[in-house]
Amino acid sequence: MDVNSLLNRKIKCNCGKEHHVTIANITIKKDALNDIPRILESLNIGKRIHLVADKNTYEIAGAGIERLVRVRYDVTKTVFQEDNLTTDLNSIEHVMHEMPSGTSCIVAVGSGTINDISRYVSFKSGIPYVIAATAPSMDGYASAVSPMIVDGIKLTREASPAIAIIADTGILAASPYNMILAGFGDIIGKINSLADWKLGALLTGEYYCPFIVSLVRESLEICISSIDGLKQRDPKAIEALTNALIISGIAMLFAGKSRPASGAEHHLSHFWEMYFLQKGGRQPLHGEKVGIATVIMTDLYNRLAADGIKTSRFDNDNPDEIKAGIKAAYGKQADRIIEENFGGKKVTIDHAKITGCKDEIIKIASEVPDCRVVRGYLEKLGAYFLPEQLGIDDELKRQGIKYCMYLRNLVTILRLYRITGKDFFQT
Ligand SMILES: [Zn+2]
Ligand SMILES: [Zn+2]
Numbered sequence: 001m002d003v004n005s006l007l008n009r010k011i012k013c014n015c016g017k018e019h020h021v022t023i024a025n026i027t028i029k030k031d032a033l034n035d036i037p038r039i040l041e042s043l044n045i046g047k048r049i050h051l052v053a054d055k056n057t058y059e060i061a062g063a064g065i066e067r068l069v070r071v072r073y074d075v076t077k078t079v080f081q082e083d084n085l086t087t088d089l090n091s092i093e094h095v096m097h098e099m100p101s102g103t104s105c106i107v108a109v110g111s112g113t114i115n116d117i118s119r120y121v122s123f124k125s126g127i128p129y130v131i132a133a134t135a136p137s138m139d140g141y142a143s144a145v146s147p148m149i150v151d152g153i154k155l156t157r158e159a160s161p162a163i164a165i166i167a168d169t170g171i172l173a174a175s176p177y178n179m180i181l182a183g184f185g186d187i188i189g190k191i192n193s194l195a196d197w198k199l200g201a202l203l204t205g206e207y208y209c210p211f212i213v214s215l216v217r218e219s220l221e222i223c224i225s226s227i228d229g230l231k232q233r234d235p236k237a238i239e240a241l242t243n244a245l246i247i248s249g250i251a252m253l254f255a256g257k258s259r260p261a262s263g264a265e266h267h268l269s270h271f272w273e274m275y276f277l278q279k280g281g282r283q284p285l286h287g288e289k290v291g292i293a294t295v296i297m298t299d300l301y302n303r304l305a306a307d308g309i310k311t312s313r314f315d316n317d318n319p320d321e322i323k324a325g326i327k328a329a330y331g332k333q334a335d336r337i338i339e340e341n342f343g344g345k346k347v348t349i350d351h352a353k354i355t356g357c358k359d360e361i362i363k364i365a366s367e368v369p370d371c372r373v374v375r376g377y378l379e380k381l382g383a384y385f386l387p388e389q390l391g392i393d394d395e396l397k398r399q400g401i402k403y404c405m406y407l408r409n410l411v412t413i414l415r416l417y418r419i420t421g422k423d424f425f426q427t
Helices: 032-043 055-071 089-098 113-126 167-172 177-188 191-202 210-224 228-231 235-255 264-279 286-307 319-342 352-357 358-368 371-380 394-407 413-419
Strands: 027-028 048-054 074-078 105-110 129-133 145-150 152-156 164-168
Touching: 027 032, 027 048, 027 191, 027 235, 027 394, 032 055, 032 105, 032 129, 032 164, 032 210, 032 319, 048 089, 048 113, 055 105, 055 129, 074 089, 074 413, 089 113, 089 145, 089 152, 105 113, 113 145, 152 210, 152 228, 152 264, 164 167, 164 235, 167 235, 177 191, 177 228, 177 235, 177 286, 177 371, 191 264, 191 358, 191 413, 210 235, 228 371, 264 286, 264 394, 264 413, 286 358, 286 371, 286 413, 319 394, 352 358, 352 413, 394 413
Parallel strands: 027 164, 048 074, 048 105, 105 129, 129 164
Antiparallel strands: 145 152
16 A cells, blocks of 8 residues: 555545545655655745754754755754653753744654654644654654653643655664564554454444554555565565554544554553653663563453353452552552543443354454464564563563553453453463
């Protein structure tokens, strides 16, 4: 699927929605950066550009972009010097302060953090932004939200997507190998998120779009078949991974929610992330945690397919017990999590519905690949596939599996396990 065929038009879909994104240009190819002046010209963005980069991304791509665009534009810049840059209010204010009034476009040069900071600054200031990607490390390039750290807690803030995404596969192929692995981990997570979304549609009638699913699945499969190339940093394989990461973002924009790209594997990753944020120091990359969590979730699906659902074992929700568990697991975030689960918009799964849909549930579960195959993809690439490889001990692993589902009030494999009284930790 050529990603550009999804842009600059309204797609009337069988799901009943008209899918549309505001991203005007996506360029993924070798030497794409040379096209930047032409792309900016086509976007009609005015003459004043503010570049945002960190010291590394400035060196590998930012300085080159600056040279190219100076010919036709006035260029100012913010280059972060920190080693552990985070998306927080300080970083955002830093850019807002350095960006001159009259700036007509922000050009962000980087991956996760630089993209998140710039997206939020763009949203706050109303100035459009273009992202020049430097690593295929996560699927937020086409995202419309900005994760942000406030008081050591990660929150998601509204923002708007870039007007153009430029990915030079030569630069991306030379990025640190763990960033390539993280990108692959984020993509492999779609195996689970797509199954979770289908469960949600089946059990609660939530919105679901087979066209969006097919987009994500196709790009996921191309990535899996590119594993050998990724190991060699082959530009074609890097292109396939980058394409999948961007399609994943577009899928979320099309759906108007994160469902196509984020399920229980992301909830577990976020749960562990809270621990790492509190602990401080070097943070594991998002996709590293997602990859490991995907092995765990696919194992649960495999066991569901093998064991079936014994309806006599339905767990009776005991709200007080669950709330006490949430308080212990989430500390100062507990009130927000309790509100998410017990507030007015609580999603309930009707037990009779589960009994009536048993066969369809098992069909969804049996379509999920064997967890050993998923683990094998990660292993083959040299990526982490076990929690302990990231320093997650058994206690944190179990607490995450038991309580991460409460982060979002949505049907996932974990919710189904709990509600049907299944044992997460059966050996
Ligand atoms: Zn649709
Ligand atoms: Zn992700």
